[in-house]
Amino acid sequence: MFDRLGSMLVKEFLQMRRDRWLVMRLVLPLVIQLLIFGYAATFTVHDVATDVLDLDHSQASRDLISRFTASRRFRVVAEASSQAQVTRDIDRGDAVVAVIIHAGFQRRLQGSPPAPLQVLVDGTNSNTALIAVGYIGQIVAAFSSSVTVSHGPGLHASALPQGIELQPRPWFNPGLVDTWFFIPGVIGSLTLLQVVTLTAFAIVREREVGTLEQILVSPITPLEFVLGKTIPSFVVGCASISLVSVLGILWFGVPFIGSLAVMAAGATLFLLATIGLGLLLSTFSRTQQQAFALNFFFINPFFILSGFAFPIAAMPRVLQWFTLVNPLRYFLVVIRAVFLKGVGFSALWPEFGALAALAGIMLAVSVLRFRASLQS
Secondary structure, three states, rough: HHHHHHHHHHHHHHHHHHHOHHHHHHHHHHHHHHHHHHHHHOOOOEEEEEEEEEEEOOHHHHHHHHHHHHHHOOOEEEEEEHHHHHHHHHHHHOOOOOEEEEEOHHHOOOOOOOOEEEEEEEEOOOOHHHHHHHHHHHHHHHHHHHHHHHHHOOOOOOHOOEEEEEEEEEEEOOOOOOHHHHHHHHHHHHHHHHHHHHHHHHHHHHHHHHHHHHHHHOOOHHHHHHHHHHHHHHHHHHHHHHHHHHHHHHOOOOOOOOHHOOOOOOOEHHHHHHHHHHHHHHHOOOHHHHHHHHHHHHHHHHHHOOOOOOOHOOHHHHHHHHHHHHHHHHHHHHHHHHHHHHOOOOHHHOOOOOOOOHHHHHHHHHHHHHHHHHOO
């Protein structure tokens, strides 16, 4: 037994030595994914897009705003002139946080009740919302402490400022329930994995068992063959999205306040893009093992760089550029906005445009690659 085992081990090592690309296939994916996890997998939030509405226009309000501007945690994208502008920016996703300083803010710092500071937070991403509210609390506490200290310890207790009463108000997810954030993300992630795998393996399996050439010498054209292999994947993807959505709504209580038409349009474009990706991967694979390795190599980075759990704004600039070619990134924005915000095409047209472009490019390139691989 030991002799046979030793001979088998020698043979395996010899085969590994002869395969020049084996080390690259084993090491390179691990290194790349290690770098992606090391840089992208973080819950630290930087540059949270923030609207500021100052209705007091006092020295105290300007001092408070300057603390947000100087902070690396928040990036003031607009100094709003009205509540309507704040609402519009949060609805469109241009701002995640809005800080509203009401009139009389400075005057009420010196009296009772405490001066109110209203904070609106986009709760569709409960993780970012919770962290942002925590950062806001730290900034406000430091500001309130500085105001108290500036009056000196010699004042009578009744003359000391009463501080600020923080009034956070998360929108779209009032309880900041994590499930409402994660379930829509799971829908897109599972669909991506399933559809890409089905599409890639369906074609590679034919090539591996030797029936691909037999099918192509029949009257069936290459386009008909591709459609015959990809349409079932599209149907399975639609069924998967429907099933997981229903379970999320009924079992986990995730609200769905948007339009089914918007959801269906976004899902269609997303599925076309994922089918194009699966077909493209199949043109680089000769066996199912190669297809599995390629799927693992692409699916995991797509998941990490989608904004599913880790905010894209916190990633290095180079990785943010890579997210632009990730269809899952745009579909997660669509599905979360439809589920929790109830917005329509007017607010989501950038994501729909990106999904349409990615779907067209991936399908065109994959079909050209598939035809070329048949001739090689």
